[in-house]
Amino acid sequence: xxxxxxxxxxxxxxxxxxxxxxxxxxxxxxxxxxxxxxxxxxxxxxxxxxxxxxxxxxxxxxxxxxxxxxxxxxxxxxxxxxxxxxxxxxxxxxxxxxxxxxxxxxxxxxxxxxxxxxxxxxxxxxxxxxxxxxxxxxxxxxxxxxxxxxxxxxxxxxxxxxxxxxxxxxxxxxxxxxxxxxxxxxxxxxxxxxxxxxxxxxxxxxxxxxxxxxxxxxxxxxxxxxxxxxxxxxxxxxxxxxxxxxxxxxxxxxxxxxxxxx
Amino acid sequence: xxxxxxxxxxxxxxxxxxxxxxxxxxxxxxxxxxxxxxxxxxxxxxxxxxxxxxxxxxxxxxxxxxxxxxxxxxxxxxxxxxxxxxxxxxxxxxxxxxxxxxxxxxxxxxxxxxxxxxxxxxxxxxxxxxxxxxxxxxxxxxxxxxxxxxxxxxxxxxxxxxxxxxxxxxxxxxxxxxxxxxxxxxxxxxxxxxxxxxxxxxxxxxxxxxxxxxxxxxxxxxxxxxxxxxxxxxxxxxxxxxxxxxxxxxxxxxxxxxxxxxxxxxxxxxxxxxxxxxxxxxxxxxxxxxxxxxxxxxxxxxxxxxxxxxxxxxxxxxxxxxxxxxxxx
Numbered sequence: 227x228x229x230x231x232x233x234x235x236x237x238x239x240x241x242x243x244x245x246x247x248x249x250x251x252x253x254x255x256x257x258x259x260x261x262x263x264x265x266x267x268x269x270x271x272x273x274x275x276x277x278x279x280x281x282x283x284x285x286x287x288x289x290x291x292x293x294x295x296x297x298x299x300x301x302x303x304x305x306x307x308x309x310x311x312x313x314x315x316x317x318x319x320x321x322x323x324x325x326x327x328x329x330x331x332x333x334x335x336x337x338x339x340x341x342x343x344x345x346x347x348x349x350x351x352x353x354x355x356x357x358x359x360x361x362x363x364x365x366x367x368x369x370x371x372x373x374x375x376x377x378x379x380x381x382x383x384x385x386x387x388x389x390x391x392x393x394x395x396x397x398x399x400x401x402x403x404x405x406x407x408x409x410x411x412x413x414x415x416x417x418x419x420x421x422x423x424x425x426x427x428x429x430x431x432x433x434x435x436x437x438x439x440x441x442x443x444x445x446x447x448x449x450x451x452x453x454x455x456x457x458x459x460x461x462x463x464x465x466x467x468x469x470x471x472x473x474x475x476x477x478x479x480x481x482x483x484x485x486x487x488x
Numbered sequence: 489x490x491x492x493x494x495x496x497x498x499x500x501x502x503x504x505x506x507x508x509x510x511x512x513x514x515x516x517x518x519x520x521x522x523x524x525x526x527x528x529x530x531x532x533x534x535x536x537x538x539x540x541x542x543x544x545x546x547x548x549x550x551x552x553x554x555x556x557x558x559x560x561x562x563x564x565x566x567x568x569x570x571x572x573x574x575x576x577x578x579x580x581x582x583x584x585x586x587x588x589x590x591x592x593x594x595x596x597x598x599x600x601x602x603x604x605x606x607x608x609x610x611x612x613x614x615x616x617x618x619x620x621x622x623x624x625x626x627x628x629x630x631x632x633x634x635x636x637x638x639x640x641x642x643x644x645x646x647x648x649x650x651x652x653x654x655x656x657x658x659x660x661x662x663x664x665x666x667x668x669x670x671x672x673x674x675x676x677x678x679x680x681x682x683x684x685x686x687x688x689x690x691x692x693x694x695x696x697x698x699x700x701x702x703x704x705x706x707x708x709x710x711x712x713x714x715x716x717x718x719x720x721x722x723x724x725x726x727x728x729x730x731x732x733x734x735x736x737x738x739x740x741x742x743x744x745x746x747x748x749x750x751x752x753x754x755x756x757x758x759x760x761x762x763x764x765x766x767x768x769x770x771x772x773x774x775x776x777x778x779x780x781x782x783x784x785x786x787x788x789x790x791x792x793x794x795x796x797x798x799x800x801x802x803x804x805x806x807x808x809x810x811x812x813x814x815x816x817x
Contacts, residue, residue, distance in 0.1 A: 232612035316596045318561045320613055321585030480577070481563040484501060485556060 229322050230330035237334030241342075248342060255296040255347050262288045262415070263355060279419045283446055286358040289351040290373075290445060291414040291438035297344040298336050298377040300384035302401045304328055306391040315485045325385065325476060332381060361447025368454050373441040375461035380437050382468035383408065389472050392479030413439040433464040489570070490534035491697060492558070492665070497567035499528040499553055527553040529721040530567070537664075538695040540687075542712035542729070544702060546810050550721040551701040555667050558699070559589045571665065585614060588663035590655050592670035597642045603653045604638050607660060614661040621660065628656040631686050648679035655683065659690070665697045666690075672707055684710045705802045719810055729802075736805055740779070742770040744786060745794040752790070758782065761804065766793075771800060771808075 241248070263285060270281045305328070308314040317324065351357055360366040387404050391397045409415050411434035418426060418439050429435050440457045443449050449457065503525045506516040528550040535541055545551050556562040557569060560576030560583050569576055576583050597606040611621050629635060632652040637645055645653065655671060668687070672680045688711055690696050700712060708715060708729065715732060717725040725732060741761075744752070749765045757777050762769040772782065779797070786792060 229613045229615065232609060236609065313594065315556060315561050316591065316594055318580065319559060319584050319589050319596070321581055321583075322613060323581060480580075483562060485561065 230326055233327050233330040234334030234337075237331040238338050241335055241338040251296065252343055252346050255292055255343065256350055259288055259292050259347070259351060262292075277419065279417070282356045282358050283419075284417055285351075285355050286446060287413060287417045287439075287442050289348065289355075289357050290442050291412065293344050293347045293351075294373055294376065294438055294441070295414055296347060297339040298380055299339070300332055300381045301335070302384050302388060302404075304331070305388040306395075306397050306401075309391050309483075310395060312485050314483065318480075325473065328385065329381070336377070358446060360445050364451075365444055365447050368458070369441050369445040372444050372454075372458050372461060375458060375465065376437045376441050378465040379433050379461055379468070380408070382465050382472060383433060386468050386472040386475070389475035389479055392475070392482050395484075408434060408437065411435070412437040413442065433468065436461045436464050489573075491537040491539075491572060492535040492699075493570040494531060494533050494554075494558070495568045495570075496530045496532050497528060497554075497557060497564040497569060498526065498530055499550075499557065499562065499565050501525045501527055526721050528557070528564075531718070531721070531723055532567075533716060533723065533726055535697060535699065537697055538691070539714060540691045540698045540700065540712045541714045541716060542700050542702065542708035543716050543718065544705070544708060544806065545718040545724075547703075549719045551718060552669055554718070555589070555669050555699070555701060559587060559667055560584055585661065586664055588658035588661070588666040590658045590666070590668045590671050592651065592654075592668075592673040595642065595650060595654055596657055597650070597653060599643050600641060602639050602641055603634070603645070606642065606653075606657060610657055610660050616661050620662060624660050624662060625656075628659065631689065632656055632682065648675045651675055651679070652683065655686070662694075663696070666699075668698065668700045668702075670702055671700070672702060672704055680704070680707070687711050705806060709802060717806070717809055724809055732805060732809075733799070733802070736800060736808075738774045739800050739805075740772060740774050741798050741800040741804065742772070742782070743796040743798075744768050744770065744790070744792060745796075747791045747793045750790055752786075755782070755785070771804070 266281065266284050266288075270276065270284075274280060305314070305324075308317055317327075320327075360369060383404065387397065387400055390400060394400070411429055411432060412418075413435065418429065418435060421429070436457070440461060444454050444457070501524070502522045504516070505521045505523045506512050531550070531554060543551055543554070553562065557564050558571065558576060560580040563577045571583070572586065574583050597603065598609065601609075607625065610616070611618075616624075629638060632655065634649075634652060634656065637649045637653070642650060642653070651671065651674075655668075658666065671687075672683055675683065684707060687698065687700070691698055691711075700707065702708060713729055715725065715727065715729050716723060717732075744767065746766045746768075750768075751763060752760060752768045752770070754760070755770075755777075758770050758772040760768060761771050770782075783795070786795075
């Protein structure tokens with residue numbers, strides 16, 4: 227366990243090295259947020275609610291999903307980069323689990339982002355726009371739990387995609403497709419309330435709404451207690467399924483591994 | 489059962505075959521063509537504990553691939569490897585904690601951090617007990633003369649210094665087996681000497697088993713007593729270093745220096761290895777070609793300044809073996 231902690235710490239400290247990049251990260255998240263915010267404000271006009279969804283709920287959706295998105299950003303190129311330049315060979319010489327190390331480094335980076343990205347973005351949003359308060363103490367606690375589980379889903383999707391690089395080497399296009407799917411289908415760009423019914427029907431069978439939309443719904447108190455627990459259970463099921471498939475690919479991939487460059 | 493057992497391993501790579509330029513690219517886009525390249529074909533050998541084995545062969549012979557399979561990074565397509573009762577590629581996590589690997593061409597240190605910080609990270613990763621870590625660190629710092637640069641970032645080290653730091657890094661956890669993949673590449677003579685004597689000492693004192701690939705035959709002569717020669721994925725020779733000299737025991741190498749620019753005409757049963765303007769190197773079998781005859785022939789035909797007869801050096805023997813198919817072992 228200590229070994230993984232050492233890697234998490236390394237990633238945490240490494241993040242602080244590039245201050246300009248990190249400031250720009252906050253700026254780009256805020257920019258995205260205000261663009262969405264203004265578009266929806268114009269769409270709402272003077273109306274109070276659309277299909278029972280108020281402007282402040284939409285605002286909350288964007289603050290939370292963009293904020294969580296800035297905080298939990300799996301490094302999609304972690305494995306592909308190492309396979310591409312051949313440094314995977316020296317990494318495999320360490321007596322630790324490689325997926326474990328991927329998680330550790332990403333958790334370290336996410337902790338950094340929590341303090342230096344999520345919190346600033348949240349504060350800016352709270353003071354400039356009308357964001358809803360959490361529905362209650364229970365909702366708040368379950369929101370935190372399901373936000374962490376949502377991160378688990380996001381990470382395992384990235385893990386699964388990265389594993390294909392054993393066969394494909396360059397997976398830039400695959401990662402781009404994954405990003406589009408995640409951004410559109412998770413409610414990060416268009417809140418899922420406004421999706422057509424047939425679409426939400428399909429999305430229910432994908433892991434995407436488990437990333438941001440579930441925590442947002444819990445935060446707003448839109449779900450009953452049994453519904454909340456079911457949704458969290460669904461998140462766990464997705465994490466297990468995606469991780470298992472990813473691990474199988476990891477095992478098979480090692481047999482296929484080519485070390486590029488001598 | 490031997491300490492390291494390699495049983496008829498094979499490894500194939502798919503190599504993309506593509507014609508050059510844009511037409512080649514377009515053709516490859518629609519009908520990709522691959523060719524199987526056999527990097528390692530049917531290699532078997534055993535190594536006992538505490539042995540120090542040199543592993544040589546020309547570029548692309550399959551040395552690095554074999555080392556990578558032995559260190560658990562690559563899976564062999566067929567065949568099996570057992571090291572100290574473990575199967576490297578199947579029990580990778582457990583196994584790599586007991587071995588050390590040095591890749592001369594790839595540093596395993598953290599580029600931006602001082603050497604000592606990389607060592608500290610390794611201490612955590614390998615869970616090295618503090619007393620052993622300190623003992624090893626002090627010992628290697630002294631033996632490899634690392635005092636002067638241990639607090640410098642890796643990116644500011646010279647190649648020789650970086651290599652020494654890399655070697656120390658691979659040995660901090662007191663591995664029982666160490667694989668060196670070209671540890672002296674690009675290092676100057678003094679640096680090479682330091683590395684060689686360090687390796688010798690470690691093998692003698694700690695009984696560490698070592699496998700050593702290199703292109704520098706001096707490395708092998710000064711450290712190893714057993715030699716495995718491999719070319720095009722197969723073993724050509726496996727035996728004592730002296731054995732290879734005895735294989736060519738009756739061979740003699742004759743260096744002739746001429747007064748004027750001269751080229752030697754072909755002589756039956758004598759191989760002309762090198763022919764410069766005023767110097768030729770001949771190789772012949774002493775039992776087939778009597779030295780007397782050859783000498784008198786040369787002296788009577790050419791205007792000679794100096795002559796030197798010697799046993800062929802290890803480099804020229806190896807060169808001969810590389811160019812030939814297989815030697816009887």
